[in-house]
Amino acid sequence: DAGVIQSPRHEVTEMGQEVTLRCKPISGHNSLFWYRQTMMRGLELLIYFNNNVPIDDSGMPEDRFSAKMPNASFSTLKIQPSEPRDSAVYFCASRGGTERDTQYFGPGTRLTVL
């Protein structure tokens, strides 16, 4: 299994630009999570999908952030417009199958907003 796949791995953009992060969960997993990691705040859950439906988006910072999961094998996290304080590493994780309590993380996307 290829594991959770995220793209791009690195993104550098200018303030005000739209940023789209992508995630492919592990095949067969029915739960998907987006996290943000910063030095100041550590790992924060942004949004949780179950069976492609957003269940908990209470961690999404503000309306500039949106996430979609159009099918079981793809999710996006969009920031529009981006701001320097959005600079962080964004992780996608998926869960499911026999080890349903274990979350498997992707390698992350390091976002820098100038």
Place this chain on the structure above:
Amino acid sequence: SQQGEEDPQALSIQEGENATMNCSYKTSINNLQWYRQNSGRGLVHLILIRSNEREKHSGRLRVTLDTSKKSSSLLITASRAADTASYFCATDANDYKLSFGAGTTVTVRA
């Protein structure tokens, strides 16, 4: 908010020594998990211990859980240079939301 808090924040040991780190949390949990993160990488799941378990082993890892004290410990025995990483505890209180601590940075010196 971070429910789990690891202690110490950083740990430096000699190869071959044991490393112990602790995690304290505030509310009741379903399970507690430990993850490892190598520099610039994603998190790797190490071990999960459920609220009705007291101790669990996986290779050179030993995890204990004391729900009365709301605390857990992770022991890495016979450490290796490859164990150099940050270690996070994560508590699962409601079946999906993991709350991560700030992590313990472990450096294993050759």
